[in-house]
Amino acid sequence: QVQVVQSGGEVKRPGASVKVSCKASGYNFINHNFNWVRQAPGQGLEWMGRINTYSGDTNLAQNLQGRVTMTADTSTRTVYMELRSLTSDDTAVYYCARDGEGLDYWGQGSLVTVSS
Amino acid sequence: AIQMTQSPSSLSASVGDRVTITCRASQAIRNDLGWYQQKAGEAPKLLIFAATTLERGVPSRFSGSGSGTDFTLTISGLQPEDFATYYCLQDYDYPWSFGQGTRVEIK
Numbered sequence: 001q002v003q004v005v006q007s008g009g010e011v012k013r014p015g016a017s018v019k020v021s022c023k024a025s026g027y028n029f030i031n032h033n034f035n036w037v038r039q040a041p042g043q044g045l046e047w048m049g050r051i052n053t054y055s056g057d058t059n060l061a062q063n064l065q066g067r068v069t070m071t072a073d074t075s076t077r078t079v080y081m082e083l084r085s086l087t088s089d090d091t092a093v094y095y096c097a098r099d100g101e102g103l104d105y106w107g108q109g110s111l112v113t114v115s116s
Numbered sequence: 117a118i119q120m121t122q123s124p125s126s127l128s129a130s131v132g133d134r135v136t137i138t139c140r141a142s143q144a145i146r147n148d149l150g151w152y153q154q155k156a157g158e159a160p161k162l163l164i165f166a167a168t169t170l171e172r173g174v175p176s177r178f179s180g181s182g183s184g185t186d187f188t189l190t191i192s193g194l195q196p197e198d199f200a201t202y203y204c205l206q207d208y209d210y211p212w213s214f215g216q217g218t219r220v221e222i223k
Contacts, residue, residue: 045160045217049211059210062211097159099207102162103152103160103205109159
């Protein structure tokens with residue numbers, strides 16, 4: 001069965017970087033893109049971007065371009081999202097989600113807290 | 117970028133009620149729209165994709181309609197487990213975009 005497991009929560013200082021991982025299993029990894037979505041406390045869902053797990057091509061939200069990098073490692077079936085120059089506005093739960101017909105499988109979420 | 121306007125932002129309803137949530141896109145998006153349910157502390161869950169297709173395992177009381185710019189999620193016969201927040205997501209063109217969400221509360 002399909003499973004998507006994310007890395008644990010992290011606490012970062014303003015100005016630092018964070019890298020969240022998302023490991024998939026139970027299907028052919030390169031057949032599906034992955035998307036990243038975040039949710040600030042008490043707020044709605046924000047689409048961050050998507051990575052083609054076969055080619056590595058990405059499409060990113062305009063407000064994050066220049067600060068975010070998404071990568072995929074086919075050998076470990078893992079996608080990564082790195083966010084740089086963190087501010088308190090980046091405090092959120094970060095989700096990865098497989099792109100099937102709709103975002104059909106989601107990770108459990110990774111809480112990133114940015115605090116001095 | 118395509119903007120998704122979702123309404124209402126919240127609603128109160130009773131068990132057994134019929135509930136309707138709408139999303140309007142700022143430009144035509146064919147039927148490239150999904151609906152997601154999110155309960156407190158959980159990841160979102162896909163309910164409907166391609167505007168009208170029910171995801172496997174989702175109860176048939178959920179239905180979606182619309183194409184172009186106007187879309188609707190209907191819950192026919194609200195159940196206690198349906199109290200949650202619902203989001204639409206357009207996957208027609210990058211950057212993808214969510215609606216603001218609709219919180220469905222118990223009356």
